[in-house]
Amino acid sequence: MQSIINKPVTIMAYEHTARGLQLRNLSKISQTRLYTINHHNTHRANTHQRLTITQQQHYHHHQQQQQRSIVFVRGQRVQGLIRDPSEVLSSDGVKYGAESDNLAPLKNYLSSLNLSTKIELPDELLLQIITHKSFAHGSKPYNAHISFLGEQILQLCATKHVVGKSKNLDAIGSLAHRIMWSDKLLAAFAESKNIDKVFFCKKALPGGNIDKLYKPKSIYSTITSSLIGAIASKYGKNAAEEFIEKELIPAYKN
Structure with missing residues (x-):
């Protein structure tokens, strides 16, 4: 059973390396190693997907934080705050x-x-x-x-x-x-x-x-x-x- 698992297979596939995504000859790599590579690529894809979702959640949270919760301010004008309507309609x-x-x-x-x-x-x-x-x-x-x-x-x-x-x-x-x-x-x-x-x-x-x-x-x-x-x-x-x-x-x- 051990010899069957380690039997070389002839296959060309893309692999994530330090230089990026490269086409490599995997014909001399055992099926055990091939499984490890595929599992690693799948894990990277899932991690990227989770990261994308996290970034979107962070973006929406940031947008919610930017929304104004104060309608107007009375008295001396404060930059960035909406003025009191009674002051806007006065000259x-x-x-x-x-x-x-x-x-x-x-x-x-x-x-x-x-x-x-x-x-x-x-x-x-x-x-x-x-x-x-x-x-x-x-x-x-x-x-x-x-x-x-x-x-x-x-x-x-x-x-x-x-x-x-x-x-x-x-x-x-x-x-x-x-x-x-x-x-x-x-x-x-x-x-x-x-x-x-x-x-x-x-x-x-x-x-x-x-x-x-x-x-x-x-x-x-x-x-x-x-x-x-x-x-x-x-x-x-x-x-x-x-x-x-x-x-x-x-x-x-x-």
Whole structure:
């Protein structure tokens, strides 16, 4: 029986070696040795399979550890934690909403206008005028689209004004022409009329410091341009042009 087990067999097979998987001539290796090799290869395969399963379990466990278990944090901002929703929906300490105190600056200004058409805008539109797209991650109706409409009408009126004044088409594109819809002028107009007292936006400052007195012109200029766009959307282009000619252009001259 011993001689049968140790009888050489003729076979070519792959074997795991220190140099990797190699094809070897096993014709002079006994069946006992061949069984040992096959058993070793099977053991390596099972070990690799168990290792793969262990790695997957470790990966899923690591993913579960990365999930946030804290919804928000109150008080001073902590990096990496979600903010309190009540803080997200506030700007400079003013809570977002169509409350009378929030809309009072715009309503008071519109009631003082001396135009051929009495301008009365709904509260939802007034709130949209004073809401920038940077506020609350753009989750609330913001003024970007009506601001764009107002800018186009303002550029048209500015072109009519400079051409009618100089009787020369070379004035189009000049500094005097372009400054009429510049962020600096529009932001200064909003401040002079006190319609920027309540404005929902996010101010990005170096180091994360927030200064209530800091008013980025590129953001606060949208109050004026969106007001023009809102008037045009409610009362038409002619009413918006009259507003520009009687309110904005005189402010530009001064």
